[in-house]
Amino acid sequence: MSMSVSRVARAVAAKDLRIELRTRVVTNQVLPFSGLVMIMFAFALDSDDVLQRVAGGLVWLATLFSMFILVQRTFAVETYDGALDSLRVAGVQPQGIFLGKSLALFIELLVLEVVLFISAVVLYRVSVGGLGAVLLVTCVLCATAGLAFVGTLYGGLTAGARGRETLLPLLLLPVVAPVLICATRATESAFESGGVTVGEGWAWVAVLATFACVFGLGGLLSFGSLIEE
Amino acid sequence: MSTAPVVDFVDAVAVYNGYPALAGVTMQVMRNEIVLLQGPNGAGKSTFLRACAGLVPVVRGSAHVLGCDLVIDRESVRERVGLLGHQNGLFADLTVMENVSFWSTVVGATTAERGAAMQRMAVDGQLANRRISELSAGQKRRCALACLVVRRAELWLLDEPHAGLDAKGRDEIDLIIKEAASAGATVVVASHEIERAKNLATRTVSLVAGQVRDLS
Secondary structure, rough: OOOOOOHHHHHHHHHHHHHHHHHOHHHHHHHHHHHHHHHHHHHHHHHHHHHHHHHHHHHHHHHHHHHHHHHHHHHHHHOOOOOOHHHHHHHOOOOHHHHHHHHHHHHHHHHHHHHHHHHHHHHOOOOOOHHHHHHHHHHHHHHHHHHHHHHHHHOOOOOOOOOOHHHHHHHHHHHHHHHHHHHHHHHHHHEEEEEEHHHHHHHHHHHHHHHHHHHHHHHHHHHHOOOOO | OOOOEEEEEEEEEEEOOOEEEEEEEEEEEEOEEEEEEOOOOOOHHHHHHHHOOOOEEEEEEEEEEEEEEEOOOOOOHHHEEEEEEOOOOOOOEHHHHHHHHHHHHHHHOOOHHEEEEEHOOOOOOOHHHEHHOOOOOHHHHHHHHHHHHHHHOOOOEEOOOOOOOHHHHHHHHHHHHHHHHOOEEEEEEEEOOOHHHHHHHOOEEEOOOOOEEEHH
């Protein structure tokens, strides 16, 4: 029986999303956590001007914090009863596992970001115009793809490690720093906060797209050896 | 049908966590055999099974499984072997049907093959819609075996398959193993249940300190 990468990817993504729908970790734990982070920032900064200026950065920071929980959760499902071992023994293409887990993480992060951006509009009173919306959507898609690829890659790397709960953020934070910076700058452009224009944001989106391509390709090539003993 | 051994290890050395868990194992398993691996804890039984599945590298000697040279390539054999270790490899939040379906999709098995595997392991009917987390140890084991059956593995590697099961569950596992062998599979079982496994096995092999002592 041959196993195509796309079939494995679809099966893994569907399985991860089904588990999420059933356990509701995103809706019952991650969303309230990220909402609390947004509210705490609002209390801490307590100035509409400042909040509007930094809204983009706060949304992406809350996304990163929440991403750690999601990545750990998605690999805990695989390692809890040795399912990742079973997938390896079955000769399942690691590229399929990588793409499937990345896709599921991408969708979960996207849901989270939509809620975070809505809460930024409500809490921080930011607004976005027509061209800004196009920039924002492109930025969100590229940044989320990058985060999903790099999260899956490092999640696989630390899946079998001792102390993975603390190791993952330690390894992942420096790597996702470029996403935080670029996505924040592009979002500021989309919101036209701090005097920047929408046009200035596209260069940052190009960096985000490059980041996503590099880690997507890197993950496809190296995920197999990362999950080997 | 080929008369070549399904498992052919000669002076095989495998290192696990920096320790030579297999210290020069020489062993052959022929097609349709049910071989019982016995030995004390830490003797290398699990490492041997994992090496056969291509999960643990063989660093010295030669090791062939189903004609694949594990020293050169540990991955190509994996599609043809089924390893059931101490863990079941199931997703606790999914139902029995969803778990078996996942494996069917991944390996490209048909709906009929999935149904047959579930029926054979008696995890169809009402049990099919229950979550894994709600099942007994024996039911989980049967579900894991259904996932193994749907993969049509040629070599079954079973590590303590009777662990945690009641007498009825153990009888069922024995029956499943015998059926697998009669259907053409080769089975290697590591077990501490010596008397029970001896009745099941066609040959018994003892592993002590990473080396083989054939008791057949």
